[in-house]
Amino acid sequence: MFNSTEVPKEQWAQVIEKTGGPVNYKKIPVPTPGSDEVLINIKYSGVCHTDLHAMNGDWPLPTKMPLVGGHEGAGIVVARGDLVKDVELGDYVGIKWLNGSCLSCSYCQQADESLCPDALLSGYTVDGSFQQYAIGKAAHVARIPKECSLEAVSPILCAGLTVYKALKESGARPGQQVAIVGAGGGLGSLAIQYAKAMGIHTISIDGGEEKGQMCRELGSEDYIDFTTTKNVVQAVKNATPDGFGPQAVIVLAVSEGPFQQASEYVRSHGTIVCVGLPANAYLKAPVFDTVVRMIQIKGSYVGNRRDTAEAIDFFRRGLIKAPYKVVGLSKLQEVFDLMKAGKIAGRYVVDTSK
Numbered sequence: 001m002f003n004s005t006e007v008p009k010e011q012w013a014q015v016i017e018k019t020g021g022p023v024n025y026k027k028i029p030v031p032t033p034g035s036d037e038v039l040i041n042i043k044y045s046g047v048c049h050t051d052l053h054a055m056n057g058d059w060p061l062p063t064k065m066p067l068v069g070g071h072e073g074a075g076i077v078v079a080r081g082d083l084v085k086d087v088e089l090g091d092y093v094g095i096k097w098l099n100g101s102c103l104s105c106s107y108c109q110q111a112d113e114s115l116c117p118d119a120l121l122s123g124y125t126v127d128g129s130f131q132q133y134a135i136g137k138a139a140h141v142a143r144i145p146k147e148c149s150l151e152a153v154s155p156i157l158c159a160g161l162t163v164y165k166a167l168k169e170s171g172a173r174p175g176q177q178v179a180i181v182g183a184g185g186g187l188g189s190l191a192i193q194y195a196k197a198m199g200i201h202t203i204s205i206d207g208g209e210e211k212g213q214m215c216r217e218l219g220s221e222d223y224i225d226f227t228t229t230k231n232v233v234q235a236v237k238n239a240t241p242d243g244f245g246p247q248a249v250i251v252l253a254v255s256e257g258p259f260q261q262a263s264e265y266v267r268s269h270g271t272i273v274c275v276g277l278p279a280n281a282y283l284k285a286p287v288f289d290t291v292v293r294m295i296q297i298k299g300s301y302v303g304n305r306r307d308t309a310e311a312i313d314f315f316r317r318g319l320i321k322a323p324y325k326v327v328g329l330s331k332l333q334e335v336f337d338l339m340k341a342g343k344i345a346g347r348y349v350v351d352t353s354k
C-alpha cells in the first residue's frame with residue numbers, strides 16, 4: 001500500500017449503532033484500503049434522503065450494522081492499494097452510492113453495474129462518507145476535475161447523477177416538458193437544472209412557497225403546490241400548451257400518492273420514471289389508460305460510471321448550480337430531523353472538519 005504520511009490512526013465519524021438511529025458522533029479508527037481500493041480524505045458529503053431510509057431500515061434490503069452512512073462524499077486520495085494504477089495520491093475523487101461491483105457479471109459487462117448482484121453500496125452495505133476517511137473501490141470512485149469545488153460537487157455524486165440518468169431514461173427531447181415531482185428537494189432541485197441544461201422545460205411539483213420560489217429561481221417554468229392545489233392533475237395538464245400533459249414525469253417524492261397520480265396527467269405515449277423510494281410503497285395505474293394511452297412506466301436507479309462522468313462534466317462546465325447549505329458533520333442528526341419534516345429546500349452538505 002502507498003500512502004501519504006499524514007493519515008491519522010483515528011478520525012471523526014457519524015455512526016448508526018442500531019436501525020432507527022440516531023447517529024452517534026464519535027471517534028473511530030481510520031480504515032485501511034485493500035489492494036484494489038483507495039482511501040479518501042472526505043472533505044464534504046451531501047446528505048441524501050437515502051441516508052435517512054438506511055438509518056430507519058425502510059427498505060427490504062438489510063444494511064451493515066454498525067453503519068457509517070453517506071454516499072455523496074467528495075475528497076482527496078491519501079492512500080491506495082498495490083493494484084491501483086489509474087488513481088494518484090492527491091487526486092480529487094468521489095464516493096458514490098455504487099462503491100464497487102464485480103466487474104465481470106453480465107450486467108457489469110454491459111455497464112449496467114448498478115444491477116450487479118454483488119454491488120457494494122456506500123453508506124449501506126459498506127461504510128460511506130459521513131466520516132473523515134472513507135474507502136472506495138478504485139474502479140468505481142468518481143473522478144472529479146481539480147477545478148471543481150469539493151463542497152459544490154458533492155451533491156452531484158448521487159442526486160445529480162441520478163436525475164441526469166432519469167432524464168435520459170425519460171426519453172424527453174429538447175423543447176418538451178417534464179414534470180418533476182418532489183422538485184423542491186435535493187434530487188428535484190438538481191433535476192430542474194439538468195433539464196434546463198438539456199433544453200427540457202420543467203413543471204415543478206412540491207409543497208410550500210419557499211420551495212416554489214427556489215424552483216422558479218432555478219429556471220422551472222411552472223410550480224404547482226400540491227399542498228394547496230385542489231386538482232393537481234388538472235393543474236399539471238393546464239401547464240402544457242395543448243393541455244395534454246407533459247411528455248414525461250420524474251417521480252422523486254418520498255410518498256406513494258404521487259406515483260399513482262402520475263398516470264393521470266402524463267401525456268399519451270409519455271413516460272413515468274420512478275426514482276423516489278418511499279417505504280412499503282406500491283405502484284398502481286389503470287390498465288385501460290396505460291394501454292389505450294400507451295403509457296410507459298419504468299424505474300431508474302443511479303447511473304453507471306460513464307453517466308457519472310457526464311453528470312460531473314455538466315457541473316464542471318458551470319451548467320448546474322443548485323442551492324445547498326453547509327453544516328458541520330457533527331450536526332448530521334439535525335439535518336435528518338429537518339429532512340424527515342420535509343423542511344429542506346435543496347440539499348444539505350456536511351463539512352467533515354467540524
Ligand code: 8ID
Pocket residue numbers: 047048049050051053158159162181182183184185186187188205206207226252253254255257258274275276277278300301302339342344346
Ligand atoms: O437511484 C435512485 N432511484 C435514487 C437515488 C437517490 C435517491 C433514489 N433516491 C430516492 C431517495 O431515497 C428518496 O426516496 O429519491 C427520493 C428523494 O430523495 P431526496 O431528493 O434526497 O429527498 P428530499 O430532499 O427529502 O426531497 C423529497 C421531496 O419530495 C417532496 C418533499 O416535499 C420533498 O421536497 N414531496 C413529498 I414527501 N410528497 C410529495 C408530493 N405528493 C412531494 N412533492 C410533490 N408531491
Ligand code: ZN
Pocket residue numbers: 048049050051071097158159
Ligand atoms: Zn443518494
